Every structure is written in structure tokens, then in C-alpha cells.
Amino acid sequence: MASDIALPIPNEASASSGFRMMQFIGTKRPWLNLYGNRIRPIAPFGSTSSKEFAESSLMHRCLPDELLFEIFSRMPPYALGKAACVCRKWRYTIRNPTLWRAACLKAWQASGALENYRILQSVYDGSWRKMWLQRPRVRTDGLYVSRNTYIRAGIREWNVTNPVHVVCYYRYIRFFPSGKFLYKNSSQKVKEVAKCMSFRASKVDCVFRGDFAMTHDMIDGALLYPGLRPTLLRMKLRMRGTTRGANNRLDLLTLVTTGVEYNELSHGEDDILGVVESWEENETHNPDVPAVSHRRGMAPFVFVPFEEVETSVLNLPVDKMDYYVPG
Structure with a gap:
């Protein structure tokens, strides 16, 4: 509530300087009346003095x-x-x-x-x-989430203009101190994916595991998509933080998918990164799956702690997230 407060000026000052009485608009602050008041504990029932027990705040x-x-x-x-x-x-x-x-x-x-x-x-x-x-480090108490969108033209049915769809999907990474990480590419929200991002996830969850190595603030990661035509995914990321020690952002620098023969990695599935670290970036070992260096869907990863997966802003629908740009 705003109110007018009149401040009278002493007669001597008004006579000497010619100042007049001024009025200004101030805001009442009732909480200022609480300053200087010491809150004492209430004595329990049956006690005659509050000094018999310590204050709960202390x-x-x-x-x-x-x-x-x-x-x-x-x-x-x-x-x-x-x-x-x-x-x-x-x-x-x-x-x-x-x-x-x-x-x-x-x-x-x-x-x-x-x-x-x-x-x-x-x-x-x-x-x-x-x-x-x-010192730059990967955080293991949550998920790194990359939100990506693109425009897809729809099919015209009984309309003059073609419909346009905004497609939204997410990339999820969870790191472990042992040098392993979990990766999932899905359209599900953070609160839904956080429940299945573990080594006990089933094949239906489509959670893939890989290996990573960190040198200063650069991270090299590799994982294998199994199947009839195995595909190797290699990524290079840079760690940074919005504040000192936060380490809550990951910039996706390169993302390459390469075809491989399964017998090449069958002996090194426990250390995929160690097997492919000598390969060229665009080198492919399967002619049916050529190497592709992706240029789209390279939005930065934002870290979301497990305690905030239910309330994260990344759970909002697409129409309310069109202007979301991670810092």
C-alpha cells in the first residue's frame, strides 16, 4: 500500500534556505517493526521458566x-x-x-x-x-538434457494451406565416475526419462551405455547401437558452467555416426572408446552404413539434478518453450 507522508522541516532551516514542506510517496514496510525484537522460546507445559531448555533455533x-x-x-x-x-x-x-x-x-x-x-x-x-x-568435472547427481526442435511440413487434407508441425525431442546423458555413461534419445520429458536412466534399464527403454574420457574441459564419448547393422556414435563435448563450480552446461561440438562390423567391437565392448580412438572422424567400416557428421540438433546440454526433475522447466509443453535458450 502506498501512502503520502509529510515531512516537516525545522523553522530555522526553512527560514535560512527557503525550503518548503515536501511530500513524497513512500511504501509502508511493516516488517521493519520486527527489527530488534528478540524471539524467546515458549516454555513447555508445566515448566516455570524458558531457560530450562535450549532455543530450538540454536x-x-x-x-x-x-x-x-x-x-x-x-x-x-x-x-x-x-x-x-x-x-x-x-x-x-x-x-x-x-x-x-x-x-x-x-x-x-x-x-x-x-x-x-x-x-x-x-x-x-x-x-x-x-x-x-x-577443476572441470562431470556431474553425476543428475541428467544432462539437450532440447532440440525442428519444423516438419504436414500433409494437406481438405485445407488450402499445408499444416506445419513443431517436432521436439531430447537427448539425455547420465555420467558415472567409473568412466561410463548412459545415453537416450527420446521425445519423453525429463520426469519420465529419469526413472529409467540406469544400468538396469530394459531394452524397451532404449537406453544405451558407452564410455567417455575427459581431458581438462573436453569430453570424448562413444557408444554402440546394436542390431543387424551396428552403428557407432561418437561425440565431442565441452564442459562449462554458468557460475563457478556449477559445471551445468555441455556444448555439443561434433556428433558423428559410423557404420562398423560387429566382430570389430565384440572383443572391446567393455572399452569402446579405447578401440575407436585411433579411427578417423569420417571413417566407416561398414559400406551399408556410411559415416555421417551431423549438423542439426546440436543444442547445448543443460544439467538437471535428480531432485529437480519433477519441477524442471524442461517439462513444459512445446508451445510454452519456443523461446527457451540455455545460457
Whole structure:
């Protein structure tokens, strides 16, 4: 509610400077009246004083530092970042290097412990938290989603003009610390696909597994589409983030499909990337399936945590997502 508030000016000032009384429009802020008021706990029934028990808002002060550290050690890194904003004590406790060392060694376990320690000392000045925030990494607590659309002309039936359809489909990638990833190309929304993106997915779900390797901020991935005419899909992506340490964007640089003979990869299905890393980009091993370098459907991947798959904006229908452009 807006109201007119009149501010009188002292007579001395008005006489000397000639200022007149001014009126301005201000907004009432009732919550300002709460400043300076200390909220005290209500004593339980039967108690004569509220000092017999601790305030519920200061419950964490009753916990010893050892117990508080044990609680934080069981929390994921991104939950630790949120907890560090609660109070000063939690922030200092979460700065413990042991918490971030465990997170770093798990995130880059494919590099090995010795290599991680070498990078820690040579690049990040021995700070595990600095390494976690600045070193590019793939996130394993959600899905990377690429939303792509194209226009398809329909068939004219009893109309003067041809109908036009907007086709929307998604690419989904889920990474694992072991160097494996799951890939799915579907028109289903995020909340539906998140339920089947696991190694236990059936063939009906059309979830394919592959191998990836990360060098600094570049990711090389390869997977095999099985069938009568096996097709190898190779992609190159670049990791980036909208904020420091977010790693929530993937730029799809190249996407190539190549025909292969199944007996070429039958001995290396556990490490497809290691078998094809020496192949040329447009090299094909099956004349029936030529190599194709795709130029369409190269929208960036947006990271969606598992806790936000139900409420993500990517679940909106096509008519409300025409102008969605990931940053």
C-alpha cells in the first residue's frame, strides 16, 4: 500500500534556505517493526521458566563439533555448499579439507589418487576445495538434457494451406565416475526419462551405455547401437558452467555416426572408446552404413539434478518453450 507522508522541516532551516514542506510517496514496510525484537522460546507445559531448555533455533550449538562433522561427511558436495550459508559455525566446519578431499577423489577416481594429488599440488596450491570449484568435472547427481526442435511440413487434407508441425525431442546423458555413461534419445520429458536412466534399464527403454574420457574441459564419448547393422556414435563435448563450480552446461561440438562390423567391437565392448580412438572422424567400416557428421540438433546440454526433475522447466509443453535458450 502506498501512502503520502509529510515531512516537516525545522523553522530555522526553512527560514535560512527557503525550503518548503515536501511530500513524497513512500511504501509502508511493516516488517521493519520486527527489527530488534528478540524471539524467546515458549516454555513447555508445566515448566516455570524458558531457560530450562535450549532455543530450538540454536539447536546446532548443542551439538559437539565431532558430531556435526560426521553429519556433514555424509552429505553430497552441493548440499554442503547450501549448508555453508546457514551460519558462521557451519561455514567454518564445512571448510574442513577432509570433506572436499573425499568429494574430489570420488569425482576424479578414473584419474587415480596419485594423479589427483599431483594436480592438487601443482595447480590448486594444495586446496581440495579450490580444486573442487575450479577443476572441470562431470556431474553425476543428475541428467544432462539437450532440447532440440525442428519444423516438419504436414500433409494437406481438405485445407488450402499445408499444416506445419513443431517436432521436439531430447537427448539425455547420465555420467558415472567409473568412466561410463548412459545415453537416450527420446521425445519423453525429463520426469519420465529419469526413472529409467540406469544400468538396469530394459531394452524397451532404449537406453544405451558407452564410455567417455575427459581431458581438462573436453569430453570424448562413444557408444554402440546394436542390431543387424551396428552403428557407432561418437561425440565431442565441452564442459562449462554458468557460475563457478556449477559445471551445468555441455556444448555439443561434433556428433558423428559410423557404420562398423560387429566382430570389430565384440572383443572391446567393455572399452569402446579405447578401440575407436585411433579411427578417423569420417571413417566407416561398414559400406551399408556410411559415416555421417551431423549438423542439426546440436543444442547445448543443460544439467538437471535428480531432485529437480519433477519441477524442471524442461517439462513444459512445446508451445510454452519456443523461446527457451540455455545460457
